[in-house]
Amino acid sequence: MLTRLKYLQTVRCLAIAFALAGTLLGGLHADWDFNQISRRAEGLYGPLGEGAQRIDAWQRLLATQKPLSESEQLEVVNKFFNHQLRYREDLDLWHEVDYWATPVQSLLKGAGDCEDYAIAKYFSLRHLGVAADKLRITYVKALRQNRAHMVLTYYATPTAMPLVLDSLMDPILPANQRQDLLPVYAFNGEGLWLTGAGGNKKVGDTKRLSRWQDVLKKMTAEGFPASPDY
Numbered sequence: 228m229l230t231r232l233k234y235l236q237t238v239r240c241l242a243i244a245f246a247l248a249g250t251l252l253g254g255l256h257a258d259w260d261f262n263q264i265s266r267r268a269e270g271l272y273g274p275l276g277e278g279a280q281r282i283d284a285w286q287r288l289l290a291t292q293k294p295l296s297e298s299e300q301l302e303v304v305n306k307f308f309n310h311q312l313r314y315r316e317d318l319d320l321w322h323e324v325d326y327w328a329t330p331v332q333s334l335l336k337g338a339g340d341c342e343d344y345a346i347a348k349y350f351s352l353r354h355l356g357v358a359a360d361k362l363r364i365t366y367v368k369a370l371r372q373n374r375a376h377m378v379l380t381y382y383a384t385p386t387a388m389p390l391v392l393d394s395l396m397d398p399i400l401p402a403n404q405r406q407d408l409l410p411v412y413a414f415n416g417e418g419l420w421l422t423g424a425g426g427n428k429k430v431g432d433t434k435r436l437s438r439w440q441d442v443l444k445k446m447t448a449e450g451f452p453a454s455p456d457y
């Protein structure tokens with residue numbers, strides 16, 4: 228039987244252990260300081276204008292959707308960005324042939340092209356707690372439009388048929404029901420995959436994707452944690 232002193236010491240040790248565990252877990256998905264992010268964004272990009280309302284709406288979404296199941300989170304996040312952003316080509320929006328925007332940049336503009344939608348959905352779902360190995364930003368050929376396209380794919384398990392979150396449509400369908408999309412490669416914070424007819428093969432890390440590294444640097448400048456687990 229524990230003496231009162233040993234009991235109190237045990238309780239204290241357990242409290243410290245849980246506090247440390249909470250700190251470590253919190254570090255993986257630390258709360259984002261949107262006051263700081265808004266201040267940094269204004270310093271980097273100028274007056275926020277109507278973009279401030281879109282960023283506020285994003286903050287509210289992230290604050291209220293954590294209790295939902297992952298399938299519900301996918302639906303909410305997919306529809307949010309599909310409705311908040313309108314499609315604009317990079318040349319028109321950024322005066323560059325291929326520019327990958329951060330979620331904040333896209334919300335400030337209220338617009339983006341396909342990779343901007345996919346990037347914003349990816350970071351939102353990661354922040355809501357969806358594991359990185361379940362999410363991949365996937366480069367495809369949109370056969371009906373005969374053009375390059377980018378979507379976010381979700382794998383419930385490593386061998387599951389992925390679900391496709393697409394800026395072209397709100398319904399989230401399994402990849403085998405999207406015969407209009409031909410996958411080419413995919414990536415997330417953990418690696419780069421070839422996903423074409425040859426299978427699903429990991430071929431390296433995302434250091435090879437300079438634009439992805441640029442997105443991470445821009446987000447750090449905007450006040451997001453420089454987290455290696457994206």
